Amino acid sequence: MKFDTPAATNPIDRLKIVGQPLDRIEGPLKTTGTAPYAYERHDVVPNQAYGHVLGSAIAKGRIASMDLAAAKAAPGVLAIVTAENAGKLGKGEYNTAKLLGGPEIEHYHQAVALVVAETFEQARHAAELIKVQYAPAKGAYDLAAPRDKAKPAGTDDEPADSAVGAFDGAFAAAAVTLDATYTTPDQAHAMMEPHASIAAWDGDKLSLWTSNQMIAWSVGDMAKTLGISKDKIHLMSPYIGGGFGGKLWVRADAVMAALGARAAKRPVKVALQRPLMFNNTTHRPATIQRLRLGATKDGTITAIGHDSWSGDLPDGKPETAVMQTRLLYAGANRLTRLRLAVLDLPEGNSMRAPGEAPGMMALEIAMDEMAEKLGLDPIEFRIRNDTQVDPEKPERSFSQRQLTECLKTGAERFGWSARKAQPKQARDGRWLVGRGMAAAYRGSPVIKSGARVRLDAKGTVTVETDMTDIGTGSYTIIAQTAAEMMGVPLDKVVVKLGDSAFPVSAGSGGQFGANSATAGVYAACVKLREAVTGKLGLNAANAQFADGQVRSGERSIALADAAKDAELVAEDSIEFGGLDKKHQLSTFGAHFVEVGVDAATAEVRIRRMLAVCAAGRILNPKSARSQVIGAMTMGAGAALIEELAVDTRHGFFVNHDLVGYEVPVHADIPHQEVIFLDETDPLSSPMKAKGVGELGICGVAAAVANAIYNATGVRVRDYPITLDKLLEKMPDVG
CATH class of the missing domain: 3.30.365.10 (Aldehyde oxidase/xanthine dehydrogenase, molybdopterin binding domain)
Incomplete structure (x- = not known):
């Protein structure tokens, strides 16, 4: 059709x-x-063996030698796969680094060996007996250091640079200006179910039970990696325990399971152990973002500029954090630029709302800062700069755009009129209370x-x-x-x-x-x-x-x-x-947050959250609400606690487990409300629907940051907003 x-x-x-x-x-x-999740499918094929992945202990360099003797002699061992005996492997379209490293090492915890044994415990024990000697090489691990060497990076659909009008002149001539830099950290998907696969060969045909979001893409990548035709691969993934973009394509678990099954001549199951997942698989890359806004005294934006820097392995992709700025607000003179630095950290790639999620973390604080300079309510400032056409391609209208309705509906439901515009004005016992908001935007392709x-x-x-x-x-x-x-x-x-x-x-x-x-x-x-x-x-x-x-x-x-x-x-x-x-398909929303900040310790507690979404026909309000409150919770984590800490000496994420990498839980947010505006979009599909699961995270972190500023008067532009970034600047309320 x-x-x-x-x-x-x-x-x-x-x-x-x-x-x-x-x-x-x-x-x-x-x-x-x-x-039946991937690793638990004991009934799909008999006689399953267990594989355990060994990850590289360096981030960049070479394997000088690998002694497998002790591992081969260990009880229960059936096979050991390394780059030396795996045969010629290709590289899939959707992975930046090779999924089996050696002798060259491209990032920390890159898979370098798989031990296959009768039991999981035997495979793990034998993997610990492998002796690897490395020849480390110097790598680049700090985004701030190579920032000046970063190069334009984009695609035909998302070009690196976009310019309309004369930004420099308009910004210099603007009556009111803002020039601020914001940073967002590396973040992990941290899904509940690990990357896991069961592989079985029948002659030259591979059956793969795995946890994967994009079946056809992954069949293609497995075929390219193994050097076989796609019709030889049967991939199954009926249940997935969370992905958030981290399972968009096959990763090391699938490739290593297939190689292990071929070597052991029997079915093999592999799950990436949790401490390996953070460095072995993909993550949301850190950004440095510079926002420049110029406006007339009445709050009309005349110049809007957004530069973003991110890093990835060679041949990697940028975090497209400027994309929403090209579409969200009107402004005659516009400049957005994406720059990519080469880093030797694990691969950066898609994580829930790639581009917009970190981009809105910066843009929506900048909009609040500018509103304050103008003496305008932040909602009014956004409404004055709403548009019904693509600001960079005025001939193209939005298929549906109810941003203003989202802002007004949310303000009324949240009780925005009771907010104290001046920071540090509201108290509840020992808590400084603040309210913040942000617009939400996400494309709907x-x-x-x-x-x-x-x-x-x-x-x-x-x-x-x-x-x-x-x-x-x-x-x-x-x-x-x-x-x-x-x-x-x-x-x-x-x-x-x-x-x-x-x-x-x-x-x-x-x-x-x-x-x-x-x-x-x-x-x-x-x-x-x-x-x-x-x-x-x-x-x-x-x-x-x-x-x-x-x-x-x-x-x-x-x-x-x-x-x-x-x-x-x-x-x-x-x-x-x-x-x-011909028309821009997008979803819009507004996020409202109330926080309490302990006046003595600077501890932040989210008290309530509201999301208002305009996202076409809502196919199932119950499951859609679940998607949005989950996204809101992820946004709260991005605002307050989530950060992959980079060891810039050795090139790895230090907190690579769920003890060191903290994520928010139900108890962190006592009240969440979601409103869906009545909307159908006949230009989107016969369903007249759109997506909503990623819209729910866009803007949330900025709304939290803006609420913290309203409570304390402390403006933090460096995410996550941890206690140390607040304490020294907290108001004296003794």
Whole structure:
């Protein structure tokens, strides 16, 4: 199905099942511990052995020698894989460094060996017996040091530099200006389920049970890495215990499991041990961001400039922290630039809302600082600079843009009018109380996505697509889509996901998954409806599917009758024909936060949070709310505690476990509220939906920072906002 004209009225608009806050259909499996995650799939293939990965002890250099004798002689050892005996390995499209290092080492904890043994304990013990001698080389590990040598880095879709008007002159002539630098740290995905895989060979064919967000991408990368054709690989990932972008592509666990299974000649399972994950896999890279704003005295932005520096391995990609600044606020004179420094730290890559999440951490503090200089309420300042067209391409309008409505709705619900504009004015016992806010922005791209649907003689509809569910509710919204289209209750729909044998979907990532994947299911169901009406001899043009019946004119026939002789099968994809190029597809929101800051210790406590989101049709308000409050919690972590501490001498993240890398928990935030504005977007897809799971994190950290400033009068531009950055500047309240 080609989607190249705005969506008209269609069966989804009935909203009998789509748009309802239904429980997750896979919820009972997960809450009872019976959902089969990758490492736990003991039943898929017999005689599984265990693999244990050994990571490099240096960040840059070479392996001088590797003594495997003791490890080979250890009890239970079946095989040891290293770069020397693994055979020629290619490099996938989506990984920057090789997934098996040696003799060259590209980053700390790069996999250098896999020990395969009968038990996990035997494999781990033997791995500890491997003696590796390294020849270290000097590396670059501090973003601030090579910043001046950073080079422009971008793509055709996201160029490194963007300029409109004459920024330098407009900034110099502006009545009110701000020039400030902000920093965000390296951050870890820290998902609950580790990277894990089970690999089994049948001749030259590989079966891989893994934890992965993008099935088709990963089949391609496995094929390139192993030097085999894609049709020789069967990849399955039906349940994923969190990804946040860290499982967008295959990592060392999958490659090493496949190599180990080939070497041991039996199935092998590998889970990256938690202390290895932080350096071995990807992370959100640190940024240095310079914001320059110029405005008239009445608060109209005349100049907006945003420069961002980040670092990555050679051939890596920048953290695209300026992208929202190109689209969020009006301003005649604009300049944004991305610069990438070469660092020898582990690979930087996508983490929930890459680009916008760290970019908004800087931009939305700068907007508050500028509002204060202008003597304007920060909400009013944002509203005065709202726009309904792309500020850099005025001929292109937004498909939907309710930023102002989000700001006003949030202000009313949160009680913003009671906020003290001057900092340090509100007290609650020993706590200094402050309120802050920030706008939220995240792009909402669409990607081709396919599905197969089956109807059997019992009237059951089965959906097959390689779409994945990373805890986001894909199973449920896909079932809702099929149920609505085919006119059956939810319990008559079976959804099968995460299998490369199924049609290729959009996959889970980039906030494109829900809208694109359900649109693909919609397209397949349109074909199935045509097959059903043809089989039943009904007029497809006016046929209605409802309550398990198909009605046309005076006739009403049971849906199941269409398949009484043989199962009906239909397959199709949604292909987007360019509406997303003619119009900017984006989601908008507003975040409001109230904090208490201990007047003596500078301890910060978040008291309440509110998010208002305009994100197209909300396919399931219950699961969407869950996504947003999870994102808000991640944003709170980014504001206050999350930081991968870099050892700039030896080039690794010191706090590489869940003891040293702290993440927020439920008890840290006692009250969260989410409001979804009523919105449908016929330019986005037949579903008239968008994504929402990443919008929820964008702007949150800045809202927390702005609330802390309102409480204490201390402006921190260096995330995370820890006690040491507040204590010395805290007001004297004795």
